[in-house]
Amino acid sequence: MVETVVTNTPPAGARLASDRRRHVGVNAPLLNQPLPQFITGGVDRAEQDRGRAAAQLAGKRHVVATSKCASPSRTSLRWCDLPLRFAWEKVVEALFRFQFAALGLLLCFATATHAQDNAPADEFAKVVRTTEPLSPADEMATFTLPEGFKASLVVAEPDIAKPMNMAFDARGRLWVTTSEEYPIPAPADRAGKDRIVVLEDKDGDGIRETVTTFADGLNIPMGVYPYKDGVICFSIPNIWFLQDTDGDGKCDERKELYGPMGFERDTHGMCNGFTRGFDGWLYACHGFNNHTTVAGADGHEITMQSGNTFRFRLDGSRIEHFTHGLVNPFGMTQSPAADLFVADCHTKPVSLLLPGGYYESFGKPHDGLGYVPPMMDHLHGSTAIGGIAQYNADVFPAEYHGNTFGGNVMTGCVNRNSLQQIGSSFRAKEEADFLVSTDPWFRPMDLQVGPDGAMYIADFYNRIIGHYEVGLDHPGRDRKRGRIWKVEYQGNNGNTKSVPMPGESATPDELLAELASPNMPRRTLAMNRLLDSYRNAASPSQSSDAAESVDAQVHALWLQQRQGNLNDQAIRISAEAESELVRVHAFRIIADRDEAVANSGTIMQQGFRDASPLVRRAAVLAAAKHVHFSQLRPLIDLYHDTPAEDVYLQHSVRMALRNHLQSPELFQQLDRELTDRDIKLVAAICLALNTPDAGSFLIRHIRVLSDAPPDEFANYTRFAVRHVSAQNVGTLTAVVRERFADNPSMQLELLKAASDGLKQRGASTPEVIRNWAATLAAELIGLKNGKLPAADADPIVWSYVPYPGGKDQGSPFQVTHRRTSTDGMKETPLYSSLPKGEQQTGIYRSGSFNPGEQFSFYMAGHDGVPKDPAGGKNLVRLRDAATHETLHTWPPPRNDTAHQFNWTNTDDVQCTYIEVVDGDSGNAFAWLAVGRFSVEGLNPNTRIEQRREGIELIGLFQLADFRDVLSILLRRSNSDVTTGELLGKAIAGMQADSRFHALAAACGVTDLAATVRSSVHNALLSDSTDNIEETLGKVMASATSAQQLRVAEPLCSDLTGAKLLVALVDKGKASAELLRRPTVADALKAVADESLNSRVQQLLNSLPDQNAERDALIASRTQNYVQQPGSAVAGEAVFAKNCSVCHQVAGKGKKVGPNLDGIGSRGANRLIEDMLAPNRNVDIAFRTSTVVTTSGKVASGLSRGYDGARLILIDSKGAEISIPRDDIEELVVSRRSPMPDNVAEILTEQQFRDLTAWLLSLRN
Template structure:
């Protein structure tokens, strides 16, 4: 379909005239925004004056308004011209208005670093979110995303204005305008890569069938054949995708904070629909980033060459990362920002390197960026400005900046394939494909060149580029394949292994879904060889190659990867491969015909990957067999995995058989880990309670469980610590539910024994309650009045099973009598609310009673998180007289508080208020990568959100809930209610993140109903604060992330995720009887509480417990943090300016002497607890700074 598009061309006015126009526009804008605050003057020179540019870099204006406005996306063409997708309509067109967004071409004809001509290539568009020059002929053409369509626009007469339009693909989702298809980029393989975001559902018809992608992901499209593939699934709003020199793909997410993401075919990331497992990015806790560019070319100084550049538009920063190899994946370390500024309208959203070698930044320019939280028509939204900044480095060399086209000699384009600059190679490859398609002589020249280059091992990168030229033509050259697979460089072998996987998909699509048996055999044999390659990334690519091949041989070959070192990317790739091939190998496994060559590691891994209940009988049989393995550790790990599968997926009789094996005193299924066995039996107990059936165990098993329970009771009497999953303690919990003969008298006695610990008494009480008869119920009712609050609450919870009204009255009555226990009782009340008729019974219990105000606030906060209704909240307000102390948002309060926050608010005091336990901010929100996950990350919230929006969020959190944080309310068939943030959802389960940060997995078969809920942030959160405290808190929130503020999280290596030791009698006695070195011993002796670092990076000491086990011993506060080491090496810890003798350190289970301000600690791969003792007699109330010296540390995290 083609039709004419109206032509429009404009020339950029002189700078003087442009400035006068800006002044004219400014005067009218200021009139319109007279009543608004913090609206900057939209002058690029004023904006530029605020830039803090990294050393050696220079930023200059390349283009700006009025010639160009609101750039969404940009790409360069092979003539060096910059194409812009521009939308003044975003975020939503006004009803009745015509759509007139544009594609612009910016040209710098005299190459002075400033655009001198702007051409409207196309208009009449509606929010175009991507533009990609096609570079496919003499005339200008481009692929353009226009809402739900991918268009091809072409100029036919040479005036750089589109005359023809073709709809290439249609059916992309349009549910959310900033999640539309976007981020178009050419791959060197001749395919277009493009992204879509979380709220988009696309159903695309192609000549090869319908392709569907629900939610976020990355597409791959071949324009000549119209093949369309999904490469990656997931992400929230991924506005960045790029490839390194070896074709490895990376992405950034503009709405999720994990920095640079390494992606590969079949990889799955956060929010992917139906995902049971996801990968994480290379920079966990990093702010959200938009766009991605790699600085390529030998004109850049070596220190920055290869850096990845992206944008933190919320915090007004252009960021740079150094990415290096790390086994099958990569590691990423953030460097100094290229640009940072306090200017609230600087919104860098795209970054591209041009043919001239400079870096270009698209500045959306807008003081307002919130899409879901701020009104579409908010007058502070800027719709007329925007600019492109050009960045250069003082040490970069000049480059040849010439068009690269099919008119150039073939030999010249072939030579360009060796260039270090990405665009040069990209455009040369495109030109070569055009030349080969149109000329037999060009093909002959190419073929001859391939033969020459393939013989020279030193020209591996050229071999790879040539292979990509062929791939774009739909051809896979065997000469290049042999050369690349024989290369000594594992990166080249990995690149071509990836290309073979692409070839398999190409052939399968060409043959409409089938592969020839001979092809399958050849590729399987090759995959088997490559999956054992010495380079881990070759093995990863080989796994994804094998996933394309039907046959149990491919599945067995894939598991050979387990016999080489694994890492998280390899583990995921193998897991995904096992699932991809499950329709082939699983039926054969169930029938007993296929056993992965009797490799226990392979069997365990594959079964865990698919989690299919139909395999459990076979698994039980294998648990009884002697396992042949290359190492006892592997056999042990395989048995553990198999036992876990039976506990998780087995039915009652199958689980009963496992229990018998787990407690066999002679051979407990060869699982020496008692904690694991305890966990497995607890999981089986929980499953039997959900089924409401007693497990049919053998009499000998019942006797053993009784014996184990008695051993736990005896240990407890001797004050020996019992872990929560102590095998005997778990056994005690089973005696009642599994109807073990003769257990009643013992569990009755233990449940009432004040000399036993709460853990043992509660275990006995719950066991007793599950007998379900009248004597048991009567004793449970009595125990609701027990002096031990944990026992009393456990009794109330069981009382509610048979007499909910009485249990609710017991709970509220105890809250009246003992308000000091408000936190525990309120949490129990929240559990009540989650049951059927919970609200009604709690409402009845609240009638006519008076609550302590602080206890009422605690109760209200806990119930709000469970979506408590208005009647129940009103009853709490009445009982605690809370209405008298409420802060209600209105215009008067808003204006007053915003002004006070500016003039009198103290962000430092506000940070301490934010950290208060009763507000629970830390439990829900992250700052600097530390904190909860059920609320938005606040690291840079002050730089990205207007103060009035933040105030409204504090006082009325349900008014505007940030996208991705809308809670869901799930009621199960057993009338349990869960309120939480959806984490992921598959065909058979829903995963919610609850208010306490824990994740709960709910089988869809067990869901009675599911509906939208409110924000998990409770109303009335600030009601306990004075106005002065509220003002300080507001000032703190509004300062977060501002470059010129006091609450900017520094990238200084500070360790931020700390826990502090709470004072308990048990811990004090242990230190008294032993020494402070006991801190690294049995952690069941200690109680830890989250104590994250301040925004500054210091770990606060204020209000933390101190221990002084003997006179003359200094007071000490204890901290701990966990380091997840992904590659062994030295960790250098820096203690800043801490005085000598003020810090004690324990790591690797032993004390580490500190000599000087830092210390080197060797660490193996895995998780390591680091413990710190702070001498409070020296430090006092000051914060301590503990960081990792990145320059000296060789370990990887």
């Protein structure tokens, strides 16, 4: 039941639109009557009640939703007294109009809210919500809040459109940036339609009844901060100071402070979250994807790409980088200890900012120290987070104090986290959501705690919130509706009265008294107003509460610091104060000062030893600003003494040490009397220095570092090679080869790291490293005295084949050592189908081999429950490699012990292969394990992988002396296409012609006839190119479309290859569809001449409509998934194999493309479309870059920017392409995604269904 309460009852005849039950009774006879046009406008008209009819009636109307009822739809409504200035005739007219407007809303409610109540369960997963908009009153009825809280409407359309950011001023007024233009900026030939409005409570009753447009003509304004007689805001393309110089409450002067700020690539983040620090700087977020290079009046310039934070002086004098990274930070809040927290859309809902720290982003590197550790793992079921507020007031119950609140614009909730302190660090603990709405249009995108202790929520109220998931010009985007909600705590007594902020004529004494307020927004607003308006008159000694209030003491310190009146003695006294918070701010002030305090060494070391970890971290931040040799040893000791759980203190110490060691003089003084533990700490910091001194330090101490974890030691090697001389590289090589003489795998990793370092440096490979690579390659390949072993000693390759009719979940077979054999052998090495689960099925097929006269092996396992007859699904069979005839079949022994099986080759068959078949998907007794073959090459071993590693190493360093060895191995590799392709790439890499690289790709095509494969090998090894076209034509005739694409892509890297590809298409040897593949089309466009482009276009014109085919594929795959959903468990394995090279989920995988946490919220329809048609909605940050080199070569992929002297691209397979900067002639960014657009060919239908099932499960 809906309970409605009306207080301060309106004049007779007036009815509230939200008083639904009684309204039905009163007006039932009118329901069948024709309605005036302004009523039949439906929801739009009803939603304008507050701005028109209701505004005329009462001047203000305050609608509130409380939590006193269990149901979120139960509401309490209140009317406020009529202002006397309205003439009664207007009131009578408004009453008449409002009654009919209420009836119109009633009819809308009968449809809109009913549909809302019965909305599908997955409505919140849709990127375009299908429900209709609700009036503010009806939307509020969908809110659920904790006991004792109530929500009330502050303002709605038409007074505002889309609210972007909010901020309070020192008079308690609420300033709001509001946009109708978003998400498409106003064109240059007209002014924007957007505004900044000011909401004011002039009579002190807690209701902001006055809405004033302070500035209009703006262009998607976001960040906002009221300042002096105006406001600082961002509006495309600048940060402005909008000023009211004549006191009429309207902007009449506009001053550009900083700009232009990037907006061209993306408008859904830009510059937002303006937050005034204790130090007087204005801190801000730089949103997703845009590039900004900007300077202040002092000429100091910064460059920001995509997510970052920065700070600036309010007079335009200076702008500074604050932190690096994040994806799309939107919203910022400050703690009483001056920590800043941001919400980041696409990484974490809460992140603490460490000055100078680097945060994880899409493929952006860190500074060498690693990313600042996250303070949470959960995502509240969405990566679409907007706004953050920390509650630092005394009105809410104690359990909410210090909590952070975040807007979740996808789930329609305001999330809540409590912050668990761990030393100086914090861990966000997920609490019950603070506000939950059942209206899918509710989009909380900014939050602020007001000076009254209430929470204010900017509601972007919209059917669509996604910036990339839905076209910017989608007609469903609403541009008119927007609401701001106030959530306050009433407790049991219902008291909502708050003390107003000091007014326009406030004296310094009144503002000084506010510094003791338990409400942090009040006291910070008062402090800033004192400094901005009464800078010289404000004297902290006037605050009578300073002695009692720690907060007042803190603000008094900052008042004096910002006035320039705080002396060193006062700082020293504060650094020893009894209050932890005062000590924290004493060191924050030291960090804020341009000059160190007198006797800073003593004070800093005192701070490092403070009992409070928060003070220690503040002291370390101060030390990072004021470097001095006397701080080096104490900082090192502090790091060692800090518990590993205090991740922010440890990271802060490392950043402070980095700043110290950037000085060559300090570095040289440090490198004395260091313990091994100290050396390892300093070595890790060297990776962030990029100096020869750092490289030399690593070389000098390489023996101490050689027991570091492999990844860490590889980083040291990569760095040292990049930064030290060739002579020192020789020293490094000798130590590494000695230390890891018995560990070829580690040597391989270090050689790869050395190769990376040389590429970053843009240097040729020193001979000492080439010799090392050659020695290791020979060992890995198996050369003895420079010769390969006999062919019959080569390991035989096994391959997985899906079981016919079963689910393809990947190979179930793994090597195990768990079984005993009947002859007593323990830990028998066997290929087993048990480890991955007995329900998994598959066939493990060997390469061909000569079985000899007698063939034998051992097998353990089952073929069904022992008491039942054998099922005949699990078996081993020997087959003729020429005819595929089954020569013999063996069932499992139905025993856990491995038994021997024998076969006599009476017919002298020379070439056979083995298949181990697990076709039993039962839950038990459904596995088998096989090994100890009489043909040694069949048995589990590491020789195949080692040989492949050796081949890869030869290709990496282009060791031409191995060409003859590679040629022999290539001719032996007929049945091992994986090794064959690696061999082909190593051989082709020694020459530039793209046609040889296409032949290398052809080596990896399965199911080629032996004669065709032999032709490929011959062409690849030949010095002539005469037979390449004919050979590739035969390959294309046998290849699948996915395999054809792999052969075609390298051909497009130069004009000669491109002409060959088009010729193959022209002659019908290769599919013309190849020309539409993004990786082919973009490369062809970059390399082809006019004649070739013309022929390509003719071939493309002959093809059927691609969108129709793709739409049919999407529809088919969607229908198939609905009818037969996949396995999420199997889908995770598909993701790990095919997708994790570019995408990350729950912190696993590479962060090259978008993070996929929460992607399941998109729903099956959109998810399947995104997988099968990745080029339809491509975020500008993830578009393909195509590079043409000075030699005419072409490469394509996602650009990760420059690393040293080289541009780094990531191709569609997740592989890194490194191109010297000086070799780049042209770089073009297309609108295509680097994601493969042939996923339907790469994955089987079962794999596709499984992957879809797993991705859809990622909702939290």
